[in-house]
Each structure stands twice: as C-alpha cells, then as structure tokens.
Amino acid sequence: MNFIFIWLYFELCLVANEGSMSFWQKLFLANQQHNEHKNQIACVENDCSCKSNDQLVSALLKATDEDVIAGIKKVLMSRGYSKKELSELQHPPIQ
Numbered sequence: 001m002n003f004i005f006i007w008l009y010f011e012l013c014l015v016a017n018e019g020s021m022s023f024w025q026k027l028f029l030a031n032q033q034h035n036e037h038k039n040q041i042a043c044v045e046n047d048c049s050c051k052s053n054d055q056l057v058s059a060l061l062k063a064t065d066e067d068v069i070a071g072i073k074k075v076l077m078s079r080g081y082s083k084k085e086l087s088e089l090q091h092p093p094i095q
Contacts, residue, residue, distance in 0.1 A: 041067050048072055056075060060089065
C-alpha cells in the first residue's frame with residue numbers, strides 16, 4: 001500500500017515538471033467525465049418523469065443536447081416506446 005502512495009507522488013511530481021498528464025490522471029479524468037455525463041442524463045430523466053408523453057415527444061424533437069436526448073428517450077422507452085419509434089420520430093423516413 002505504501003508503494004502506491006510513493007508511486008503516485010512520483011507520478012504527480014513528474015507531471016508538475018513535464019506539464020503533461022500521466023496515464024492514471026487521464027484515466028481518472030475520463031472516469032469523472034463519464035460520471036458527470038451519466039449524472040446529467042439522470043437529472044433529465046428525473047425532470048421528465050412528471051411530463052406527459054406528448055410533452056416529452058415535443059421536447060425530444062426540439063432537443064439538441066445529447067444528454068437531454070438520451071434522458072428523454074430513456075423515459076419514453078420506460079413508458080413503452082421502442083427505439084425504432086423514437087428514431088423515426090427524430091428522423092422521419094423519406095417518402
């Protein structure tokens with residue numbers, strides 16, 4: 001265990017001197033960004049839970065943020081919409 005702290009300290013010192021991120025720092029940063037992304041989707045799901053299906057479909061058609069789109073789709077799928085239906089709503093087939 002002590003070795004890990006020494007190694008981590010060494011890595012941090014190298015980074016401070018080189019000005020670049022180590023493998024571990026990049027890994028932890030990517031993990032943090034992934035968690036933030038998932039939290040944003042969960043917040044959208046929570047906000048959408050009290051909306052009607054019509055309101056959600058309307059919001060989906062207007063949405064541009066990928067997290068908002070993902071959250072709305074999750075709520076609509078939990079209410080019985082299929083991925084195919086939602087995809088067709090967003091991108092109607094050419095006639």
